[in-house]
Amino acid sequence: MPRPSIFRKFANAISEPFQKKPARVLDQPVERELGEITAYHDSFPSSLLWVDDRTWTDLDMDGVQAKIDQSATTLGRQILYHQLRAYESDEVLASRARQQEIFRADPALAERVRLELKKLDGPDAKWLAHLILQPLPKPSRYSWAFIPLSVAFLLCLLGMPAFHPFLVLAFLFAFVNAGIHVRFSERIAPFFFGFSQISLMISSGRRLSEIPGGSSLPQILQLRKTQPAISRIKKQLGWLVVDRGNLPAPVNSLVEYLNVFFLIDLIVFNRAIEKLRENRALLLEHFEAIGSLDASMAVANYWQCAPVIARPNFTSSREITVEGACHPLIPNAVGGSIMLRDRSAIIAGPNMAGKTTFIRTVAINLILARTLNLCLAKSAVFPRATVHSAIKREDMLSAGQSYFFAELDQILGFISLSDNSIPRLFLIDEPFRGTNTVERIAISSSVLRHLAKKQLVLASTHDGELQQLLAGSFEMFHFSDQVAEGKYGFDYLIRSGPAKTRNAIRLLEIRGYPASVIAEAERTAAAVATNTQL
Numbered sequence: 001m002p003r004p005s006i007f008r009k010f011a012n013a014i015s016e017p018f019q020k021k022p023a024r025v026l027d028q029p030v031e032r033e034l035g036e037i038t039a040y041h042d043s044f045p046s047s048l049l050w051v052d053d054r055t056w057t058d059l060d061m062d063g064v065q066a067k068i069d070q071s072a073t074t075l076g077r078q079i080l081y082h083q084l085r086a087y088e089s090d091e092v093l094a095s096r097a098r099q100q101e102i103f104r105a106d107p108a109l110a111e112r113v114r115l116e117l118k119k120l121d122g123p124d125a126k127w128l129a130h131l132i133l134q135p136l137p138k139p140s141r142y143s144w145a146f147i148p149l150s151v152a153f154l155l156c157l158l159g160m161p162a163f164h165p166f167l168v169l170a171f172l173f174a175f176v177n178a179g180i181h182v183r184f185s186e187r188i189a190p191f192f193f194g195f196s197q198i199s200l201m202i203s204s205g206r207r208l209s210e211i212p213g214g215s216s217l218p219q220i221l222q223l224r225k226t227q228p229a230i231s232r233i234k235k236q237l238g239w240l241v242v243d244r245g246n247l248p249a250p251v252n253s254l255v256e257y258l259n260v261f262f263l264i265d266l267i268v269f270n271r272a273i274e275k276l277r278e279n280r281a282l283l284l285e286h287f288e289a290i291g292s293l294d295a296s297m298a299v300a301n302y303w304q305c306a307p308v309i310a311r312p313n314f315t316s317s318r319e320i321t322v323e324g325a326c327h328p329l330i331p332n333a334v335g336g337s338i339m340l341r342d343r344s345a346i347i348a349g350p351n352m353a354g355k356t357t358f359i360r361t362v363a364i365n366l367i368l369a370r371t372l373n374l375c376l377a378k379s380a381v382f383p384r385a386t387v388h389s390a391i392k393r394e395d396m397l398s399a400g401q402s403y404f405f406a407e408l409d410q411i412l413g414f415i416s417l418s419d420n421s422i423p424r425l426f427l428i429d430e431p432f433r434g435t436n437t438v439e440r441i442a443i444s445s446s447v448l449r450h451l452a453k454k455q456l457v458l459a460s461t462h463d464g465e466l467q468q469l470l471a472g473s474f475e476m477f478h479f480s481d482q483v484a485e486g487k488y489g490f491d492y493l494i495r496s497g498p499a500k501t502r503n504a505i506r507l508l509e510i511r512g513y514p515a516s517v518i519a520e521a522e523r524t525a526a527a528v529a530t531n532t533q534l
Contacts, residue, residue, distance in 0.1 A: 064084070072297070074125040120197075132283050137191075177261050181260045181263060185259070205230065217293065230286055233283065344448070344456050345476070347458065350504070352490060359459075365380060390410050418450075418453075427458050429459075431443075478495055
């Protein structure tokens with residue numbers, strides 16, 4: 001689509017105040033757009049103590065975050081997303097647990113806080129993080145001329161009754177100013193949404209700081225401490241923090257014309273940007289206090305609806321002990337338990353039996369433990385480890401690599417990480433499935449054994465030979481399929497020991513394959529099992 005000409009833009013600028021604008025509905029729920037949720041997190045440089053992008057995708061943590069997220073504001077959603085991405089110290093986790101418990105113990109306080117926060121959840125709230133955290137535009141080199149041009153137009157208007165030739169000059173300055181408005185207003189327009197939200201954020205912060213019984217929450221104390229300074233910022237930003245969406249239509253049209261011909265927004269914006277730069281640190285503290293207050297309340301609300309939930313315990317040893325762990329995205333999930341002490345695990349079983357879901361469940365619970373200080377289990381003991389996943393390797397094919405080469409690169413990264421002093425948990429689903437059976441088993445056993453020397457590994461497999469090779473250095477668990485009365489299904493229960501059942505050929509019979517095909521498959525399977533040398 002061709003870009004509109006300068007003349008069309010000029011005409012639009014002149015006619016815009018007459019155009020009927022749709023009313024803004026501040027109570028309308030903000031759509032859950034991923035870009036707006038990640039804005040706060042994306043402003044920070046990456047860290048080794050974050051959940052990496054590959055693992056986040058493999059474990060569908062966007063879905064997990066959406067499940068937990070009962071925030072009242074965009075600020076809360078952004079802070080909660082960041083919290084889920086960052087592994088934290090025991091001190092930070094203990095503080096988050098205390099805040100969650102305060103809300104759980106005092107529903108009346110939680111409701112008062114929620115009602116105040118909802119006033120900040122307008123459709124433009126997503127712009128706050130961009131305005132406070134992203135690079136701000138530098139003033140135009142022509143900005144020095146904005147005030148003289150505005151004053152010149154005003155003087156011409158005032159002088160017309162006494163000296164009619166000023167009418168020509170007024171038209172000239174009106175044309176020049178409208179052209180400048182068209183030229184520069186597009187660059188700064190997105191920032192105006194954020195400026196109006198600063199006013200709402202400051203007002204919300206003031207009301208939150210006055211809530212009775214809020215002294216037990218560190219965010220409330222922080223808001224009280226910064227109130228005098230933050231109120232001065234609102235006055236300094238002045239006109240830009242007015243939410244024009246709430247102005248009456250005639251007033252809004254008048255404001256639009258004043259901006260077109262008197263360049264008010266451009267003049268005030270250049271001054272306000274400098275004030276914003278000077279006070280960004282304080283505004284960011286205010287943003288984080290309100291957002292983390294909302295995030296803590298969201299997690300406290302999640303406690304009320306989670307099927308099973310508990311506080312985790314942490315250990316300095318290589319130990320994972322979970323009882324009745326559930327996946328947050330699976331309704332009526334069957335709880336799984338596992339105990340590992342200084343040993344990694346191989347999880348075997350057929351497709352759809354639950355082995356990959358189980359290793360995801362353990363990993364998600366470890367992430368929830370190390371970020372929000374909770375886990376969806378009856379009880380859990382975890383190391384202070386970071387999680388690294390190699391499950392959805394097909395997603396890497398966009399780079400033109402085969403499954404095998406993509407996996408080679410990723411597992412090589414795991415080997416590099418395993419030499420680091422930071423504890424790790426590696427998830428590997430069906431290792432090296434992109435190559436032939438003999439080499440797959442040989443490479444898998446070698447790599448898994450190497451990783452397990454220093455770190456914890458949860459690997460799923462179909463290969464009975466791999467289970468035999470690693471039996472001395474890995475704990476063995478399995479999921480089973482059941483064939484009974486001509487029906488095939490799963491109970492999704494994890495069991496100790498290697499997988500022993502082989503129902504794939506039996507399934508051919510249930511599906512109605514010819515008897516000759518089934519007989520030959522059974523003879524071949526017996527021959528292969530007899531002749532296989534490990």
